[in-house]
Amino acid sequence: MNAHQWLELVLFLGALVLVTKPLGLYLGRVFDASARTWLDPVMRPLEKFTYRILRVDPAKEQGWKQYTFALLVFSLVSLLFTYAILRLQQYLPLNPQHFGALSEHLAFNTAVSFTTNTNWQSYAGESTMSYLSQMVALTIHNFFSAAVGLAVAAALVRGIARHTAATIGNFWVDVTRITYYLLLPVCLVFALVLVSQGMIQNFKPYTAATVIEPQTISVQITDANGKGLVDAKGNPVMTNQVVSTQSIVQGPMASQVAIKMLGTNGGGYTNANAAHPFENPTPLSNFLQMLALLCIGSALTYHLGRETKNQKHGWSVWTAMFAMCLAGVLVCWWAEAKGNPIHQQLGVAVAGGNMEGKEVRFGVFDSALFATVTTDASCGAVNSMHDSFTPLGGLVPLFNIQTGEVIFGGVGAGLYGMLIFVVLTVFIAGLMVGRTPEYLGKKIESYDVKMVLLAFVILAFVILGFTAWASVSNWGTSSLANQGPHGLSEMLYAYTSGAGNNGSAFAGLNANTPWWDTTLGVDMLVGRFGMIVPLLALAGSLARKKSVPASAGTFPVSGFTFVALLFGTVILVGALTFLPALALGPIVEHFLMLKGNLF
Amino acid sequence: MKNLFAEFGRSIVATLFFAVVLCGLYPLIVFGAGQLLFPHPANGSLLIDKSGVVRGSELLAQNFTGAQYFHPRPSAAGANGFDPTSSGGSNLGPTSSNLVANITANIAAYRSDNNLATSAPVPADAVTESASGLDPHISVANAEIQIARVAKARGLSADRVRELVKKNTRGRDLGVFGEPRVNVMTLNFALDQM
Missing domain, CATH: 1.20.5 (Single alpha-helices involved in coiled-coils or other helix-helix interfaces)
Structure with missing residues (x-):
């Protein structure tokens, strides 16, 4: 934990603070169909043309039911679009490596995964996906799922800010404007910056390189059927083979990675994701990718404050998020810098920290920071392998997702997830003093609290239910890469990541089996839409309510008491729900590691 | 309807x-x-030699085992490591006995390759598998240890090799971000071009 690393942490958090207000103000313009932006000369004609071919009247708003209906139909249609491309991959163009079609269960899992902004990957991109699949089938959802998440947040904020209103916005206008005025322009610039750092963007087939020093390796001889030969004693028959070429991956990577980070999608172009030297070439590209994945979530709190005419409330929500983010970074960084005592006893230098599954250019600090922020948000890109983290280092990303990813959170999803906790906090505070809870002039009634709890209970139910099922089933445990408590952590992480729409993994788990692909697919769908629908219902309900003026008995939603209560609610609800499972996984593993137990 | x-x-x-x-x-x-x-x-930062042959990418590690080359970090990418079409780490956890076996073997090999005492601590990056399996970098401490071996195998002075290592070392980006690192690919390529 040296001075450079502290300085980088300060710079990162400082940059996040600085970007929050200007981006928050800009978001307000993007979400307001009548507002002007400096991109109007270019984007306005395209926006108008889009409304014309979609037959949308941008002046006409929708009630929450119409809004939700449009959102669900659009998600279903675009999901099927991706499924079709993945299943027909071998017949489609831009496939220089001649990859075959994906299996039914893998195509289902992948289509669901990208539609729900999860980007869980049961496949390795560089050996599975054609350029067309990467560029169209997957990238389209990197844009759509981000735009849909932001649209829901915008609608919810309108619901809070309005009173006695029947509508919460127009879904198509929201998605169109978010795409044209926010995601696309930022990505155009960001992608080029990434190329300048070393990221590829081309359509060449993979390059065959003649390696600098050919290597002789020992491989098992195979018979005509491709089966490995064994001798009379059952030992494999080996032969020497010289490896003299290396196949260098190519493709349209930068355009996909830019939106992957900005849209908190996180689905890697390659299997190693943001750890791959092409996909995250330098510490600078790493810094920008981390900032990209967190900036919109941070700016949305400013937007909330501005729309509800209570900027202090926006900053108070931001402060609670910031405190949790900082706590996570420090714990994860400390655990990884301390390293693994078992390995250090073997002779690994203590100074390096835990470097298994990490890249030298990032080291322990950038890896810990990335792991924390990618799970604060629902991004799920990884620049190091979380499976190989120390138990407490791995606990941080896992617990971050289990809070519901409300620590800045995914684009849109972070804010609407946090507002669940805000309503819950206001409700609890109201109960404590025995008054009807109010939130920004709206009475919080039984219907609203039911919707909030529904969204929360659904998440816990699918995560713990599926993990319990997998851990007592052969289909569940046969996919594990690690034994002992770490095996339970792998399963718990998978369903947590799916339901939380995060997409990062304890990646040793082999999830590309019919059972895992299918259960994770259901897990992701429930986690996404089981949350969005109750929240849009809440938005509709809040928009309809009358606004009551604040009185002396109103619990203030800004200031230290509110921040502390909100912080406590998030941590307590997360801990009460998941602590038993965490105790059996990473926590017990931590003590076993200190004792030197191996599995 | x-x-x-x-x-x-x-x-x-x-x-x-x-x-x-x-x-x-x-x-x-x-x-x-x-x-x-x-x-x-944009085209993969390819390393192309004097006769126009593509020898690899500056950003993707290849395996080196000869004494005359700097050795990269161990790789879990593909069955034999260093396969860019199969990037990834070992994904072995902190209490994995397989991981302990791998690290034990890597430490023994690193000490014997570089003439280190059997109790000498070894740089963490030298004996652990990277996240991508294609990490082209090693730590400065790791490179420093390997200089003597490479210089001897090539019949060069250690200072000459150290100079080349320095040329292929990058400090923190903008003086702050990330960690200092030595690029094994460009370094070994440059050694062969001497």
Whole structure:
């Protein structure tokens, strides 16, 4: 934990603070169909043309039911679009490596995964996906799922800010404007910056390189059927083979990675994701990718404050998020810098920290920071392998997702997830003093609290239910890469990541089996839409309510008491729900590691 | 019912139209601008020798085992390591006995390759597998230990080799970000070009 690393942490958090207000103000313009932006000369004609071919009247708003209906139909249609491309991959163009079609269960899992902004990957991109699949089938959802998440947040904020209103916005206008005025322009610039750092963007087939020093390796001889030969004693028959070429991956990577980070999608172009030297070439590209994945979530709190005419409330929500983010970074960084005592006893230098599954250019600090922020948000890109983290280092990303990813959170999803906790906090505070809870002039009634709890209970139910099922089933445990408590952590992480729409993994788990692909697919769908629908219902309900003026008995939603209560609610609800499972996984593993137990 | 059909129709048109803009125009603009402004990285930062043969990429490690080369970090990419079509780490956890076996073997090999005492601590990056399996970098401490071996195998002075290591070392980006690192690919390529 040296001075450079502290300085980088300060710079990162400082940059996040600085970007929050200007981006928050800009978001307000993007979400307001009548507002002007400096991109109007270019984007306005395209926006108008889009409304014309979609037959949308941008002046006409929708009630929450119409809004939700449009959102669900659009998600279903675009999901099927991706499924079709993945299943027909071998017949489609831009496939220089001649990859075959994906299996039914893998195509289902992948289509669901990208539609729900999860980007869980049961496949390795560089050996599975054609350029067309990467560029169209997957990238389209990197844009759509981000735009849909932001649209829901915008609608919810309108619901809070309005009173006695029947509508919460127009879904198509929201998605169109978010795409044209926010995601696309930022990505155009960001992608080029990434190329300048070393990221590829081309359509060449993979390059065959003649390696600098050919290597002789020992491989098992195979018979005509491709089966490995064994001798009379059952030992494999080996032969020497010289490896003299290396196949260098190519493709349209930068355009996909830019939106992957900005849209908190996180689905890697390659299997190693943001750890791959092409996909995250330098510490600078790493810094920008981390900032990209967190900036919109941070700016949305400013937007909330501005729309509800209570900027202090926006900053108070931001402060609670910031405190949790900082706590996570420090714990994860400390655990990884301390390293693994078992390995250090073997002779690994203590100074390096835990470097298994990490890249030298990032080291322990950038890896810990990335792991924390990618799970604060629902991004799920990884620049190091979380499976190989120390138990407490791995606990941080896992617990971050289990809070519901409300620590800045995914684009849109972070804010609407946090507002669940805000309503819950206001409700609890109201109960404590025995008054009807109010939130920004709206009475919080039984219907609203039911919707909030529904969204929360659904998440816990699918995560713990599926993990319990997998851990007592052969289909569940046969996919594990690690034994002992770490095996339970792998399963718990998978369903947590799916339901939380995060997409990062304890990646040793082999999830590309019919059972895992299918259960994770259901897990992701429930986690996404089981949350969005109750929240849009809440938005509709809040928009309809009358606004009551604040009185002396109103619990203030800004200031230290509110921040502390909100912080406590998030941590307590997360801990009460998941602590038993965490105790059996990473926590017990931590003590076993200190004792030197191996599995 | 009419509403249902209208909404499906709208979603289909939206998916197709946005696909043209976001999955056609956008990547093509990035492609064009990238090829124009940054052709070397956009095409994989390829290392090409004097006779025009592609020998690898500056950013993707290859395996080196000979005494005359600097050795990269151990790799879990593919069955034999260093396979860019199969990137990834070992994904072995902190209490994995397989991981302990791997690290034990790596430490023994590193000490014997570099003539270290059997109790000498070894740099963490030298004996652990990277996240991508393609990490082209090693730590400065790791490179420093290997200098004597490479110099001896090539019949060069240690200072000469150290100078070359320095040329292929990058400090923290902008003086702050990330960690100092030595690029094994460009370093070994440069050694062969001497």
